[in-house]
Amino acid sequence: MNDTPSTAAWGKAAAGAHSTAGAPGPHGAVSDQRPLRLGTRRSKLAMAQSGQVAQAVHQLTGRPVELVEITTYGDVSREHLAQIGGTGVFVSALRDALLSHEIDFAVHSLKDLPTAQPDDLVLAAIPAREDPRDVLVARDGLTLETLPASSRNGVARIGTGSPRRMAQLNAWARSHGLEIETVPIRGNIDTRVGFVTDGELDAVVLAAAGLTRIGRIGEATQFLDADAVLPAPGQGALAIECLAVHQVHGTALAAQLAELDDPYTRVAVTAERSLLAALEAGCSAPVGALADLLADGQIVTEMRLRGVVGSTDGTTLVQLSTTGPVPSSSEEAVALGRELAAEMLDKGAAGLMGERAL
Ligand SMILES: NCc1[nH]cc(CCC(=O)O)c1CC(=O)O
Numbered sequence: 001m002n003d004t005p006s007t008a009a010w011g012k013a014a015a016g017a018h019s020t021a022g023a024p025g026p027h028g029a030v031s032d033q034r035p036l037r038l039g040t041r042r043s044k045l046a047m048a049q050s051g052q053v054a055q056a057v058h059q060l061t062g063r064p065v066e067l068v069e070i071t072t073y074g075d076v077s078r079e080h081l082a083q084i085g086g087t088g089v090f091v092s093a094l095r096d097a098l099l100s101h102e103i104d105f106a107v108h109s110l111k112d113l114p115t116a117q118p119d120d121l122v123l124a125a126i127p128a129r130e131d132p133r134d135v136l137v138a139r140d141g142l143t144l145e146t147l148p149a150s151s152r153n154g155v156a157r158i159g160t161g162s163p164r165r166m167a168q169l170n171a172w173a174r175s176h177g178l179e180i181e182t183v184p185i186r187g188n189i190d191t192r193v194g195f196v197t198d199g200e201l202d203a204v205v206l207a208a209a210g211l212t213r214i215g216r217i218g219e220a221t222q223f224l225d226a227d228a229v230l231p232a233p234g235q236g237a238l239a240i241e242c243l244a245v246h247q248v249h250g251t252a253l254a255a256q257l258a259e260l261d262d263p264y265t266r267v268a269v270t271a272e273r274s275l276l277a278a279l280e281a282g283c284s285a286p287v288g289a290l291a292d293l294l295a296d297g298q299i300v301t302e303m304r305l306r307g308v309v310g311s312t313d314g315t316t317l318v319q320l321s322t323t324g325p326v327p328s329s330s331e332e333a334v335a336l337g338r339e340l341a342a343e344m345l346d347k348g349a350a351g352l353m354g355e356r357a358l
Pocket of ligand 1: 104109110111112205206207208209210211234235237
């Protein structure tokens with residue numbers, strides 16, 4: 001499925017890249033100049049976030065970093081994502097390239113990663129996350145509050161292919177006495193914003209982080225409060241993945257990349273993904289989760305975890321929240337996610353997860 005890799009390089013010594021990358025270097029410091037290969041999808045968003053990580057890894061290691069483009073089935077297929085297997089489609093080709101030593105590391109949007117971690121691979125670093133919220137990109141600078149009144153028949157047509165966004169937008173509109181119609185769309189960020197600029201839809205909902213990374217956050221007309229629309233677990237965070245035991249040029253790459261890890265982001269997204277896993281929900285389930293830190297001035301005091309699951313028509317939402325000490329380990333973060341998921345299941349969450357539900 002991978003086509004011929006093409007490369008772009010960060011840092012010096014890119015010319016010598018192809019013959020030696022990946023081979024264990026016997027000469028200590030000298031081998032540190034040989035390039036690291038970063039596997040990336042071709043999309044504008046993937047290229048933007050891989051480029052940013054490439055810069056950071058170059059600065060960290062002093063080594064050139066070259067981008068190796070990998071085409072995934074999710075990029076090629078025009079079929080609906082659900083029909084070709086959901087979450088894993090964007091990820092598996094990159095993981096295959098890691099396992100076959102074609103690339104040294106990969107960058108994923110954390111929210112697109114399945115919650116189960118393959119044995120031989122590690123999320124070596126989860127850097128500090130971007131704004132995790134969703135945003136509205138609406139015509140004429142409008143917002144959720146102002147859009148319906150100026151739309152045809154008083155009904156704002158809002159594009160999103162995400163059951164999570166549909167459920168929460170519909171519930172929000174219902175509770176505010178406003179009429180919206182959620183219209184299923186898919187495609188990359190440019191395509192989705194295009195539905196608004198070409199007049200086909202009144203608005204679309206997107207992740208702030210994606211728009212920021214491709215330089216289009218200025219087109220957002222409203223940041224959606226997490227109390228109204230809770231983002232997807234892991235939204236706004238990246239994961240840098242590599243082989244667990246891979247030695248590149250005599251150094252354990254995972255240990256080096258770990259310097260880019262942000263411990264607060266890691267515990268937060270670990271709790272969010274644990275909640276998702278414990279609900280036995282996939283990426284297409286209407287589940288939102290967000291862990292955030294509460295601070296007293298500069299001092300972080302507690303972590304709050306919020307979770308939501310709903311019916312896509314917005315008639316039923318199970319929304320819960322818990323606040324406690326900041327987890328001091330991944331195990332504690334996992335436990336927190338599981339506890340909140342168990343409470344959500346008690347309140348009927350399973351019945352809201354479509355055919356996956358019992
Ligand atoms: N579902 C696709 C996807 N995967 C990651 C992002 C960007 C945001 C992020 O990294 O969390 C997006 C676009 C979106 O949801 O608008």
